[in-house]
Amino acid sequence: MPSYTAPAKDAQFILHDVLKVSGSDIPGYSELEPEFTGAVLEEAGKIASAVLHPLNVVGDAEGCRLENGVVYTPKGFKEAFEQVKQGGWTGLDMPEEFGGQNMPYVMGTAVGEFFSSANQAFTMYQGLTHGAASAILAHGTDQQKATYLPKMVSCQWTGTMNLTEPHCGTDLGLMRTKAEPLGDGSYKISGQKIFISSGDHDMAENVVHLVLAKIPGGPEGIKGVSLFIVPKFIVSADGTPGERNGVSVGKIEEKMGIHGNSTCVMDYDGATGWLLGEEHKGMRAMFTMMNEARLGVGMQGLAQAEAAYQNAVEYAKDRLQGRAVTGAENPDGPADPLIVHPDIRRSLMDQKSFAEGARAFLLWGATLIDQAHRAGDKDADGLISLMTPVIKGFLTDQGYDMTVQAQQVYGGHGYIEEWGMSQYTRDARIAMIYEGANGVQALDLVGRKLGQHGGKYVLAFFDLVKTFCQENKDVSETFGKDFIDPLKAASKDLQAAGMYFMQKGMKDPNHALAGSYDFMHLFGQVCLGLMWAKMGKAAQEALDAGSDDAAFYETKLATGRYYMARRLPATKLHLARIESGADPVMALDADAF
Amino acid sequence: MPSYTAPAKDAQFILHDVLKVSGSDIPGYSELEPEFTGAVLEEAGKIASAVLHPLNVVGDAEGCRLENGVVYTPKGFKEAFEQVKQGGWTGLDMPEEFGGQNMPYVMGTAVGEFFSSANQAFTMYQGLTHGAASAILAHGTDQQKATYLPKMVSCQWTGTMNLTEPHCGTDLGLMRTKAEPLGDGSYKISGQKIFISSGDHDMAENVVHLVLAKIPGGPEGIKGVSLFIVPKFIVSADGTPGERNGVSVGKIEEKMGIHGNSTCVMDYDGATGWLLGEEHKGMRAMFTMMNEARLGVGMQGLAQAEAAYQNAVEYAKDRLQGRAVTGAENPDGPADPLIVHPDIRRSLMDQKSFAEGARAFLLWGATLIDQAHRAGDKDADGLISLMTPVIKGFLTDQGYDMTVQAQQVYGGHGYIEEWGMSQYTRDARIAMIYEGANGVQALDLVGRKLGQHGGKYVLAFFDLVKTFCQENKDVSETFGKDFIDPLKAASKDLQAAGMYFMQKGMKDPNHALAGSYDFMHLFGQVCLGLMWAKMGKAAQEALDAGSDDAAFYETKLATGRYYMARRLPATKLHLARIESGADPVMALDADAF
Structure with a gap:
């Protein structure tokens, strides 16, 4: 049986030694004193190790099952979910007015890692709910917020995101799910959605589906997509789950992993839905989260x-x-x-x-x-x-x-x-x-994000690296050689790649897109190089200040030196691939494959 | 449902355009004319696509099951195995005197790829048998050969290799399985072996286990290991399977994949075995194959x-x-x-x-x-x-x-x-x-093979690359730039890595072993670079000779250029890691992980 211990000490090091969160002027950060965050992380770590992780192999072996239209989660999941709800872990970074604890997102992330490590399939029930609740928070009417958020923040009701259809995933403009206005502000939703994580299960009173669909007569393609709230049980006037809505589970997918999560085919047969945000602005509502x-x-x-x-x-x-x-x-x-x-x-x-x-x-x-x-x-x-x-x-x-x-x-x-x-x-x-999919992330990065506002943000990133290097080359006698020089070299590779895209991509965008995947990894390497340089600096300063936990900080420095020497040089390979351009990639006719 | 078509044309290109097998003076190669090998590959491809591949998903979904001591393979496996036996595919490269077809090993390899692509789990039953038969062929007595080989070459009986025990895999010197001499030339074998591929099943009349065990009183560790033949049914005087031997299946392992192959825990409870090769020379017998x-x-x-x-x-x-x-x-x-x-x-x-x-x-x-x-x-x-x-x-x-x-x-x-x-x-x-495991392969490469005979063979490899580069830089106007220059650069990286190991590894072997995995990959890259240069040359020559299949050869050249431009530059990264030495790798105390 595998085991898991939450790396709370490491998270504390990052929050306080490196990011110095409690000294930040971001609203809410002043409360993130080491003692407070330490207590939260310790408690989260206990739940992760003792409650969630033992169910990880159970969930994998048992999986979810669909019987007579009802989805059953693996043995023990329901009880564990109750514990997570009771502990208030589901609304950590949600507003207090809806029952949340109003902590910054960074705390939700630190805790989320522990829960995900312990049991990814299980934690997804909560994660999807958080995503759906965030969308309602950002785009819902006051009534929608009042109806759904308190229940979703506590995970009394859970949420899902319905985007993919059998013939379309990335290219959502091809979507066929229809939403016909019923004249009373509600819509009749018909179509099939697939790969719906946490699509249905036995751990909540209601499941709130957020569904992308097209209103007939709207604009073609992606510009005609709207977002709808489609609850499994229509909410009664008293706020409790009432009549069963016209949405059902077609089947549970057999997957390579995350067996403990019910990945469902969802069939919408004239289900009643309510518009979330504006008509035809469904993608914008999705993108905000x-x-x-x-x-x-x-x-x-x-x-x-x-x-x-x-x-x-x-x-x-x-x-x-x-x-x-x-x-x-x-x-x-x-x-x-x-x-x-x-x-x-x-x-x-x-x-x-x-x-x-x-x-x-x-x-x-x-x-x-x-x-x-x-x-x-x-x-x-x-x-x-x-x-x-x-x-x-x-x-x-x-x-x-x-x-x-x-x-x-x-x-x-x-x-x-x-x-x-x-x-x-x-x-x-x-x-x-x-x-x-990660290829789509690379496309988003190179095809869209990189050039936004004339490349303003990537230039800001380079500045950030440059400033750090200038200010910290003398943190210790060997810090420049061990950390700063490799970071500089890696950042130079990233800049060269960006320059290549600018020069060649203008003439033929394929020169940029053929290198997009390598660029994403090159960028990631530089980011981790920067993180290691920052952690190395923090560790060195702690040692210089006479920390009584010298072994911890020495280990950080040694691990950072490893990263700089062994992992970061990958930037050169990515650059070489990028600079070989589109020709080798695009040389063949489709028939030649 | 996935599909599979054997790449027979591509194998033919390699056998004839690149390796020019029928012109080789290796005994048996003159028979490998394109028409002959083409016919063999075409037939093999048909079996692979039509018979083996449809059973691939069946084997994965159904797996093997153990019921009352009997192992059952997935539905359809038995019939397919009969077809493979009938076609003579199991003894392709085995000697005629034992019922084989005496083809060179290269043909067995070409066909083996197709079968493995089509259904790896299934093909392993045959593959393990081939391995065990090869060991008997190399080390068996005439009587052992006569008893076992005809049946194993035809796969009427199948074979297994029993090395691993629960507490020892790579380090076989720790083995506990005992072989006590019974005085009549036979031994009493007792112990447990795990991860035994094709350990038992319902597709053959007998299973011939080759088992590593220690004879009490022999040398300590790996030098006291001997190899034994332990048939599931002891062979009667008339050569047919007789009395059941004291070997049984403890369980079938639940695995990540290859579900169609029965990976067994094998329990030897005083089973009768016969020495294969010499006492205490079991590892040598294993190593020959x-x-x-x-x-x-x-x-x-x-x-x-x-x-x-x-x-x-x-x-x-x-x-x-x-x-x-x-x-x-x-x-x-x-x-x-x-x-x-x-x-x-x-x-x-x-x-x-x-x-x-x-x-x-x-x-x-x-x-x-x-x-x-x-x-x-x-x-x-x-x-x-x-x-x-x-x-x-x-x-x-x-x-x-x-x-x-x-x-x-x-x-x-x-x-x-x-x-x-x-x-x-x-x-x-x-x-x-x-x-x-691949880390052990890297250790074998750097710790043992590289320095053998004063590095004679790696120097021979470098010569081979050098000669090829010298002789072929003008195959076409762009061949030098597209193929030879990248190959030279990659080979230089490999030489630099070897030099680093020689210089630093002398002082501290960890400097070599810390880079062993990267060296294995660096070497692999250079080998594939050499192969692509050879294929590029062959393709260019075919085009120059006015081939009427120009599209095929143009595609080869374009694919080769891709490899040289996009994949081969990985050698620089491997070299950088190698040259960072052992210090970053070995810096931490075990407790610091």
Whole structure:
């Protein structure tokens, strides 16, 4: 059985030593004193380890089942969900007026990682509800907010997002689901939606579906799409679930992983729905919460990598196999533990340096969202919009690779289901796909975000890196060589790639798009390089200040040096690929494949 | 439902245009005229597509089951296995005197790829039998050969390899299974073996287990291990299966993939076994067939990548989503096919250029094995021994990545089991683990093979690349720039890495071992670069000779240029990691993880 311990100390280091949240002037941040956040993280960690994680393998083995139109979640899920609701974990960063705790988004993110690590399939029920509630919060009428939000913030009712149809995913303009106005402000919704996470289940009194559909006679394509609230049970005048609506589960999909989440085909047969936001502005309503949703998926990449890494470390310390090439380290035992072997170390360091760097990146991103939403900072909004596809695409790709590496540490035991390592990779795999497949993230980054406002936000990012490098090259005698020089070199590669796109992409956009995936990874590397440089600086300063936890900070510095030496040089490869342009990529006729 | 078409034309191109097999003086090669090999490959392709591949998803969904001590394979497997036996496919490269067809190993490899692509789990029953038969052929007494080989060559009886125990995999010296001499030339075998592929099933009259065990009183550790033949049914005097032996299936493992193969825990309770080869020389007996077995696993990496790629191409051509950025290419349809998008192209080109390069690498490797075994060429033996861990480790890592990329092309449809793409990744995953996990391959390469005979074989490899580059820079006007220059640069990186290991590894072997995984990949890249340069040359020469299949050869050149421009530059990243040495990797105490 795999185990999980929430990395609360590491999150605290990032929040306080690196991001210095309680000193920030973002509204609500002054309350984020180390003691307060420490207490929240500790409690969240307990629930994650003791309640959610033991159900992770249960959910995987048992899955969800549909019987006579009713969806049943795996054994224990319902009771655990009650505990999460009771603890107030579902509304951590929601407004107090709707029953939330009004904490900044960064706290929701820090806690979300722990819950996701412990049980991704389970945590999605809550995550989707959060997404749907955010949409109602941003676009709902006062009555809609009053009707739905208190119940959704507490997860008494859960939510879903209905976008995909059998013939259209990314290209939602092709959508066929119809919404016919009934004249009384409601609409008749008909069509089929697929891949609906948490589509139905037995853990809530009601399920509030947010459904994209087209009102007949509206504009063609994506511009004619509207968003509707379609509850499973129509809400009665007294606010309780009443009549059953015309929406049903067609089937539960058989998936590679996240078996504990009910991924449903939803059939809308003249269901009653209510417009959320304006007619034909459904995509805009969806997009306002896309940054958060995509950041949440990037978080899943980190979360599975972290959980898998923890178990790989334990196995590498326990499993005796072979001898250290430099001499036995466990001479009284029959063999040395795996962890003595350099290649096992390499793998564990890849995982560790990724997870810690990714956590910093994610929490930094979350503070930018807070800065944008709570302080109305347009520049922060621009910067996080630019980096959102990077967070989503880079962290989920790399996170998945790390689960594969963790599984590999187990050898054959990683391939059988008994040890639980296969589940981490199977669960992590979905994060590269949903909320926009990673190729679409790369397209969003290069085709849309990069050039926004004349490249203002990417230039701001470069400035940020440059300023950091200028101000911190002398943090210690070796800091410049170990951290600043590699970061500078990586950032230069990113700038060169951006320059290539500007020059060549003008003539032929394929020159930019053929390098989009590499650009997303190049950007991600530089972001993690920057995070490691910041963490290295914070660690060095703590040591210089005579911290009594020197081992912790020394480990941070060593892990950062690993990242800079071993992972960051990938930027050169991405640049080389980008600069080879579109010709090699587009050379063949479709028939030649 | 996924489909599969054997790439027979591509294999023919490699066998004849590139490797020119029928002109080789390796014994048996003169018979490999294009017409003959074409007929064999075409027939093999038919069985693969029509018989084996339809059972691939069946095997995955149904799995094997153990009932009252009897293992049942999925529906249809037994009938298909009969067809494979009847067709003589099981003894393609086995000696005629035992019922084989005596073809060179390269033909077995070419056919093996098709079968593995079509159904890896199924083909393993035959593959393990081949491995066990090869061991008996190499080390058995005349009587053992006469008793077992005719039945195993025809797969009337199948074989298994029993190495791993619960507490030891790589480090077989820790093994506990005992073999007590009974005084009549037989031994009493007791112990438990795990992860035994094809361990038991209902498709053969007998199962011949080759079991590693220790004879009490022998040398400690790996030097005291012997190999035994332990048949499920003891063979009677008339050569038919007789009394049931003391070996039974403890359970069938639940695995991530290859569900159609019965991976068993085998319990030996005083089973009767007969020594194969010499006492305490069991590992040597195993190692003689290791090159072949590992090449066979490398083949599986390619095979799953090829099958997944073919389906990704079909999906990318069929699925309409979005518009080409350079203008609609399917203006009369609601959207353009996925294949118009540059990032989809990138992914498909990654897959295509890998699969074709890997096929050439594998078939070249197989000719070296033939050269070693059939012509007794020690240099060929040295070279293939050196490259075996590269073939195994590089091709399975990259092959797995390619199945993940192919799955990604499907978006959400790649994650649900209905489309079959998840199975390709789940099946491909095991190849990175069994026959020596890839980290162990890297260790074998750098810790053992590289320095053998003073580095003679790696120097021979460098010479081979150098000579090719010198002789072929003017194959066409652009050949030098497109193919030779990148190959030279990559080979230089490989030499620099080798030099680093020599200089630094002398002082501290960790400096070499910390870079071993990157070295394996660096070496693999150079090998595929060499293969692409050879294929590019062959294609150019065919075009210059006025081939009437110009489109085929133009496609080869374009695919090769892609590999050289986009994939081969990875060598620089591997070198940078290697040259960062052991310090970043080994910096932490085990407690700091």
